[in-house]
Amino acid sequence: MNDDPHVQRAARLDTAALSDALDKLGIVRQCHRVKPRDPSFRMAGRAWTLLYGPAGSPPGTVGDYIDDVPPGSVIVLDNGGRDNATVWGDILTEIAHRRGIAGTVIDGICRDVALCLELNYPVFSKDHWMRTGKDRVQVEATGVPVNVGDARVSPGDIVKGDADGVVIIPKEHEARVLDTAEAIDSAEARVRAAVRGGMRLDEARKAHGYHQLQTRAS
Template sequence: MDEVVKQLAEAATSGISDALDRLGIAGQAHGIQPLESSFALAGRAFTGLYQPVDVAGGTVGDYIDDVPPGSVVVLDNAGRTDVTVWGDLLTLMASQNAIAGTVIDGVCRDSRRSRELNYPVFSRGRYMRTGKDRVQMVGIEVPVTVGQVRVRPGDIVIGDGDGVVVVPRERELEVLEVVKSIESTEERIREQVAGGMRLDQARVQLGYHDLQTRRS
């Protein structure tokens, strides 16, 4: 895990979301949730794009052995909840190969294996129906969309019990700086409240209500 990913992984997705808002970056993946609230992931995106099969047919893809350790597999299945693109064997190999986790704009199956191996999967839900002969992988390491957010190979993906955020690679240092600023302010508010100050006073004094406001 590189240093920027490591530092962002120490922050909550809520704090990163606030930083994205301040910077005017749309990076909150709507509707994507962890199979278990305790799951967390952090890494750089390794992407896969799916489409419905055509008359020529296609496969769901054999890519898992090429995913670098520490990456987050990000799969765009157009939000479909009627067929899955992730299951038992992929979970097994991903865990064995030290992949950081999987994010799917769609559903997964064999969720018990994910829990047994403590392998983080974030998706729109669970459904047992295979994507074989129903969808085909049409791109690897290409831009994809997950939860209405554009994700490109190498972007940073962070997930926790509240969901998934995506940090564009070219703005990651800027986002990290703002995250640290927001965290510092919130910690000072906690200290003031612990010392007996009213919360509303502490918020005003430390500019809490402007933390997420987009800067011009």
């Protein structure tokens, strides 16, 4: 269990509420087209980042970094959205699971999906396919800002993933984003409770300010 209080707050929220909070605050950090390999996957943790580039001559390594990642982190791999070669497979899944890593997010694809499903280790990517990234891509840098699904991710940002995808909570804004998302989540719960109690949906939404929940804050 991650003992970081802001990570714990993010873990209790869904990505929809966090996305609405980001929109309200004018912060674009939704990872476009990055999806869980299984809808049951959930994760929350602070980003540990790695940037890939095309392989040189001779080619560099695809990465032996896994033992340097702190438990509870989310590994964020920027492979430039490549869909012709993977940078994550079963060896990394097994070790990450054993080390207590919270999950992996890839701007690109993964392979060996069967093991992440078996271990319930959360992997979020644009797709999966079997071809290796060896001799096709190489590590350029770790611990640097990266891009995942058109969202900037800096080391230490909170990463939250669920069935709807992945959102990034920038470290410098995380208290505001979490406060706003919790208020949105609470308002939506009151709307649902009012409807269950017999109120019309339009009346419940008006009574609890639903239409202002995602409106950009001035």
